[in-house]
Amino acid sequence: MNYTSFTLDITDHIATITLNNPEKANALAEDFWTECREVFERITEDPDVRVVIMASTGRHFTSGIDLMYLQSLLPQQDVDPARAMDVMRRKIKFLQAAFEAIDKCRVPVLAAVQGGCFGAGVDLVSACDIRYACQDSFFIIQEINIGMVADLGTLQRMPGQIPDGLMRELAYTGRKYPADEAMATGYVTHLSPDHAGLMSHVRAIATRIAAQSPLAISGSKEMINHARDHSLADGLDYIASWNAGMLSLPDVMKGATAALSKSKAQFDDLLE
Structure with missing residues (x-):
């Protein structure tokens, strides 16, 4: 466009x-x-x-x-x-x-x-x-x-x-x-x-x-903006619920493996 x-x-x-x-x-x-x-x-x-x-x-x-x-x-x-x-x-x-x-x-x-x-x-x-x-x-x-x-x-x-x-x-x-x-x-x-x-x-x-996990980046922005507009208690509760539902084990494993091997992780795009 x-x-x-x-x-x-x-x-x-x-x-x-x-x-x-x-x-x-x-x-x-x-x-x-x-x-x-x-x-x-x-x-x-x-x-x-x-x-x-x-x-x-x-x-x-x-x-x-x-x-x-x-x-x-x-x-x-x-x-x-x-x-x-x-x-x-x-x-x-x-x-x-x-x-x-x-x-x-x-x-x-x-x-x-x-x-x-x-x-x-x-x-x-x-x-x-x-x-x-x-x-x-x-x-x-x-x-x-x-x-x-x-x-x-x-x-x-x-x-x-x-x-x-x-x-x-x-x-x-x-x-x-x-x-x-x-x-x-x-x-x-x-x-x-x-x-x-x-x-x-x-x-x-x-x-x-x-180069970071797009899911983790999106979640981090969501949490920072939420913290700006809400109390500390609300923010902690929100991130607990967020990670309980949307923590990506494949991304975490890729990140940890890359850190140990001193290489760059390749993270998948988000879905449409």
């Missing part, structure tokens, strides 16, 4: 999604919001994919939501305000679904960020499992700078990724959050000197993830 907002390549169990509108700083226009949800739903059902890289082209990762598209979402002025707000709420939920699909994707999603990442771009990468960046990249919660509250997940996900006081400062001021600060405060895992080095590093991490 061809997409207009990005390209999709699947090679060696790694799906690479690349935003490809650098002339407009990879602004997230109307087609993106449907295509993003669709591609991650497709990936979740594809047993050949074990990890995703979310990348971009050009100077900036993304300038955020396309402003012309954003303007088209504003409520009508000549109708019942309550009904207009109901439409607006459904439009926001539609946009949120694109990044919910990333968060709920069965496999890990690695964000590779170059240049600026503005507004909805921060919502996007906050929904990813891990963020990597170039040394000169930066993040801005841009919504506050245009008089609105960020509403696509940044204010819900990012507080679990960085300290509370810093989260509030970024949300209230709309200032730049440079890559070195993001690295020091845990939002970013690794910095690379340039885009080529960034992609090389992220592909190396993706290759290591893809």
Whole structure:
């Protein structure tokens, strides 16, 4: 399937999604919001994919939501305000679904960020499992700078990724959050000197993830996300039930044999 907002390549169990509108700083226009949800739903059902890289082209990762598209979402002025707000709420939920699909994707999603990442771009990468960046990249919660509250997940996900006081400062001021600060405060895992080095590093991490048991990777993501949203007791009960029902003895034996023989285990794909 061809997409207009990005390209999709699947090679060696790694799906690479690349935003490809650098002339407009990879602004997230109307087609993106449907295509993003669709591609991650497709990936979740594809047993050949074990990890995703979310990348971009050009100077900036993304300038955020396309402003012309954003303007088209504003409520009508000549109708019942309550009904207009109901439409607006459904439009926001539609946009949120694109990044919910990333968060709920069965496999890990690695964000590779170059240049600026503005507004909805921060919502996007906050929904990813891990963020990597170039040394000169930066993040801005841009919504506050245009008089609105960020509403696509940044204010819900990012507080679990960085300290509370810093989260509030970024949300209230709309200032730049440079890559070195993001690295020091845990939002970013690794910095690379340039885009080529960034992609090389992220592909190396993706290759290591893809070499693991896909069932164990999927289960690990499920457990980490569950722990984020539930109590410790609930999490321990969930993993006990999960492993009681879905621990793969063939995978464990392959992994143990490979460890003892200092070789690489070859794990089967998941089923469709």
